[in-house]
Amino acid sequence: MAVDPADDAETTDDEVRDRLIEGATPSDSDESAVADAIRDAPVGVTHPARKGGRVTDTPAVAARLTLTDEVLLIHDADGDLADFEVRFADIVYLREGQHEINGAAVESLSIRHINPPANAVMTKLSLWDDAAHERLTQIVTDYYRQQRAAVEQLELSTPQVEILVAAYSAGREFDPATLLPEAVDDIAELFAPLRRADLLRKGDTGVFLTGRGHMVVNEQIDDETM
Secondary structure, eight states, rough: OOOOHHHHHHHHHHHHHHHHHHTTTTTTTHHHHHTTOOOOOEEEEEEEEEETTEEEOOOOOEEEEETTTTTTEEEEESSSSSSSSEEEEEEEEEEEEEEETTTEEEEEEEEEEEEEETTEEEEEEEEOOOHHHHHHHHHHHHHHHHHHHHHHHHOOOOOHHHHHHHHHHHHHHBBBGGTTTSOOOHHHHHHHHHHTTTTTTSSSSEEEHHHHHHHHHHHHHHHHHH
């Protein structure tokens, strides 16, 4: 029986369409594509908007924002800001809102994060493109919630919690060997799991508390004061 080429083409098109529909479930590569869609997006940056607990008078400046590999890369646009990055794992807290730039209210994401070596600062990112703002907010918020959930499941010993609280109080890099009156092997045994869990990160002169580490300490303080 002869086959009409037109019918054959239609069947092929249907098969391709079905395969596309079957493959429409978001995959890791699809999520990467969403993240990669934010490249060199114009952004108003206020950095730092807060330093520690103090509000600064830093004005918003023009920059470019790229989101890749769980890192926000902020590139200067006009010579008013040094390039810097925000690692997702260093995020302590975030909040949506609006920021007035040149008399106009712009949707913004305020991110409190660790700025190595160990300073806690807040950065405001104001994107004029609503779609880019929504993508950024969704991606960062989803990661932040996952980190909160992971932190709540951690089981740490009392000495390990004390290490994190001490690091929080220090607010800087420190030498682990000076923190506890323990043998070197014992200190390594305490610190190694904290570094593997990305609660502490090695700096130039010691270790310091990551954003995830700050979350653990904040949870601990909240538990003790409730």
